[in-house]
Amino acid sequence: MTTLRAVKGMNDVLPEALPRWRRVEAAFRAITARHGYAEVRTPIVEPTQLFIRSIGEATDIVEKEMYTFVDKGDDMLTLRPEGTASAVRAYIEHAVHGREPISKWSYLGPMFRRERPARGRYRQFWQAGVECFGDGGPFVDAEMIDMVVTLLGELGVQDLEVLVNSLGSGDTRDRYREALTAHLAPHRDRLSEDSQRRLASNPLRILDSKSPADQELCAGAPDLVDFLGPEDRAHFEGLQGALRALGTPFRVAPRLVRGLDYYSRTLFEVQGRGGELGAQNTLCGGGRYDGLVRTLGGPDVPSIGFAMGIERILLLTGGADTAPTVDVAVAVADASLREEALVLLRDLRAAGLVADGDLRGGSLKSQLRRAADKLGARAVLVLGPAESERGVVQLKDLAAHSQSEIPRAEVVLRVQALVRESK
């Protein structure tokens, strides 16, 4: 009972599971690199104010999900709930816009939100994302969406859907909010409890409510697209044209609204469909935030980004956990030879071989069993008293079931040759 456990919703990733994570991370790093994105690393803790001003005061994240605390210097700090705010902060702080017209950044790391944990939703979760500053055109948007789809495809995630929408810019959102509120207000009593509350705080969110009654009332609601100005409309059409040119399947989702206030114009989401996902089927979400850099005190630089949830992708990429394997193991027939084994292991490793051995002094049988089963060794070097006197060791080829005696001086070369041939 008094044993310490990990904080609820925060998970350990044990060594055997790590190769699966690495595969996803490597694919992400590779494709972003091909697109010219460079990795950026920002602190995990930021001034609380940063998130309030970027994500928005009335959002769920800021209202109830942030890990916020006062540190010993009386500063109010928050564990980052997402990556964009920090990236924008860093972009402004280092005056990056003055050095280059376009900056393409990628990041990968843990985020924190205090929500009720469920499958695919954790309080500490990992996101991989990118931010592109300085290009306001629709082609970057399309390029980014296509990049995500390609990445997921490379990871074996095929069954997915790309949703895009446009929130417009400037006051379109405000005008639309008013129109929507006007449409729904007369039917207030028929809205779900949550939506009645949202009518005042964030009416756009009612659009993607799952309540049938809400859906019904929204059916006749005005469409956001109709409120777009000519430029917003051109941008949105440009995006769709570009996606068609790229052959990236997508669906316009007029009801798609995301929970962060900073979005403008393009909004997109990639949803997975595997049964493994549960209700959390959003693999990746993103959008344009043309006003954010300015809002946070920087110049007027249009930007767009997305983030994908690593744990959710892992639910779909599956794959078995794997144990690390070694090239060669060293076993001793007698405990007195353990020092000799130690030196031999050192020499093998110095030559670049992955070498391991059980030096606890157990039976030779158990050492071999461990070498073959657990370590997955290609070969085992057996040191025995008799061989030691003659300056030789037994080289056992586990795959070929053969064994030969070789001079101690040739061990490294012989093992290298064996390993090379089996690779």
Place this chain on the structure above:
RNA sequence: GUGGCCGUAGCUCAGUCGGUAGAGCAUCGGAUUGUGGCUCCGAGUGUCGCGGGUUCGAUCCCCGUCGGUCACCCCA
């Protein structure tokens, strides 16, 4: 945050109509004294999530709590 379901050895799970519990896998040891994967034999472990209540007695009933999970909410 709200509601439902679940919580037994390291893992997957069985079980006790309430009398303190088991199987497989895994682990370890052995099967001619220094040699793996197959086979056979053997060994060990659980405060039956935790706390309280009912009871002569609870792992099995009730309450709470923690954790997980599903739906809602929200989102990656």
